[in-house]
Amino acid sequence: MKLFRARSAVALVAATSFLLAGCAATTTEATSTTASCDGVEVVVNFGILDGTNSSQCIEITGSSAKAIDVVHDAGFSTEGTATYGDAIVCRVNGLPSPTEPVVVEGQAEFTESCADMPPAYAYWALWQKSSDAASWDYAQAGLGDLTVKKGESLGLVFTTGDSTPTPVVE
Template identity: 50%
Template sequence: MKKTLRTYAPGALALIAALALGGCAQAAPSASSSDTPSSTPLSSTGDCSGVTVVVDFGTLDAEALTECVDADASLAASTVMQTAGITTEGTVEYGDQIVCRVNDRPAADETVEVEGEASFTEACASMPAAYAYWALWVKPTPDADWAYAQEGLGSLQTAPGETLGLVYTTGTETPTPGS
């Protein structure tokens, strides 16, 4: 039996460990309709007093997105994405802790090609290929550096002033949103 060694970007192993140690998603408190956050497109120079969302589709053929989600208290990252109008899909094995698709990309019938690697279609069964996956990033303030998220989308909490980023990462480099 041949075994394949899979390597992941920094933070991915911490996420796997957190999942194994009980980092399951916690239900977000329900909000009344008057407390429901809203989203507005954010220009590159715009200020966001809530949570900024940046989605970089990398090699997938789609335009990058930047949104501002109104928030005056902590929100689940999954709620922030949903409010911003960004759909995410998790995996069968890890649920919404691992992001498999963003706005249906890569599509279930889309062939993902990465130079030097075997092409494939993403089934969203378990962990994605180490050379083609959605990386989740956080930034505590606008002038801070990006940090690889230590929790999955399903359990990560965001606060006003923070930025949440998703980047479709291919190859051996792990780019930050907007880089």
């Protein structure tokens, strides 16, 4: 039974890492977003949270960088969960607040503790796309393990309700 629980926990982390939302040192620099980004475009949409949406191109040294480093170099702080670390994004720039309730229509209010998995109706979704012309896809790894390449885009969207919107460039 313990083996089943351990395998279930590993499967849960793997599945939620790509549904929700660094090792190599990189040098990055923020530049304004244009139609084409020679680095990695970082898009953050706060949804119902009181944050400022952003889209910017982050230049990287080399051909790839850890996603968490690129997001931090774009000026965003992130916090993972106690259980899953940086595999799950719990907060971006301190949001959702650890002291103020999150209100999602049709759901019970809650205050995000970042102890475990966020609720399925209010979480940070991690998105990735391979080029300007590509479609957004759920990231296949958590922010702490994901590597992005020049020309790719990385998106964090605070998602509420039953559907998960893709990132919107502001």
